[in-house]
Structure formats: C-alpha cells, structure tokens
Amino acid sequence: xxxxxxxxxxxxxxxxxxxxxxxxxxxxxxxxxxxxxxxxxxxxxxxxxxxxxxxxxxxxxxxxxxxxxxxxxxxxxxxxxxxxxxxxxxxxxxxxxxxxxxxxxxxxxxxxxxxxxxx
Numbered sequence: 001x002x003x004x005x006x007x008x009x010x011x012x013x014x015x016x017x018x019x020x021x022x023x024x025x026x027x028x029x030x031x032x033x034x035x036x037x038x039x040x041x042x043x044x045x046x047x048x049x050x051x052x053x054x055x056x057x058x059x060x061x062x063x064x065x066x067x068x069x070x071x072x073x074x075x076x077x078x079x080x081x082x083x084x085x086x087x088x089x090x091x092x093x094x095x096x097x098x099x100x101x102x103x104x105x106x107x108x109x110x111x112x113x114x115x116x117x118x119x
Contacts, residue, residue: 024053034049034050034052034055
C-alpha cells in the first residue's frame, strides 16, 4: 500500500510540474493584471492593478488559513474528548494495593521468594 501511495504521489508531482512548466511562462511574458473597482453612490473606489502571478499564491494561502480556522473547533473538541477518555481510563484502573492477591497481613514481596531466600 505504501508503494502505491508513493507512485501516485510522484505521478501527481509530475503532472503539477508539467502544468506549471506550460502555464507560468505566459503569465511572466504578458503583463496580466487584475483590479477591483466599486462605483456605488457616486464614489469611485479602485485598486491599483495586481499581477495574477501574485494573486494565485495569495489566494492559495488564504484558503489554507480559512480551512485551518474551520478545523480549529473540531481540533479542540477532539482534545477535550481525549482528556475525558484518559480520565475515564484512570478511574477504571484498580488501585495499586488491590492488584496483588495476598492474604491479610502478608505483603506481596514476602511470598515471592526474593534474593534473601536463596542462601
């Protein structure tokens, strides 16, 4: 399965490289710019022209930021659930004194036959 994932990763990387190789030179050769203009209520607001080559990575990172913020709530919810489950697991474990099956008045080490008994 790991090998198949690696092959698909390399194929995707090759396809992305080919697309970049074909599409970046036209963006560099032509001065393609975009602007934003608002003309409401007699007020004409406009931005300076922005190169497309700058906008593509900008919107990619803005999308990453939006998805990170959308995932933030579920991340905290999962951490809270992990803490709750760990607390429940600690409560289900028996105390250390009850782990040994010994008779009253007898300690767990005395009936085990430690190194002192081998003389």
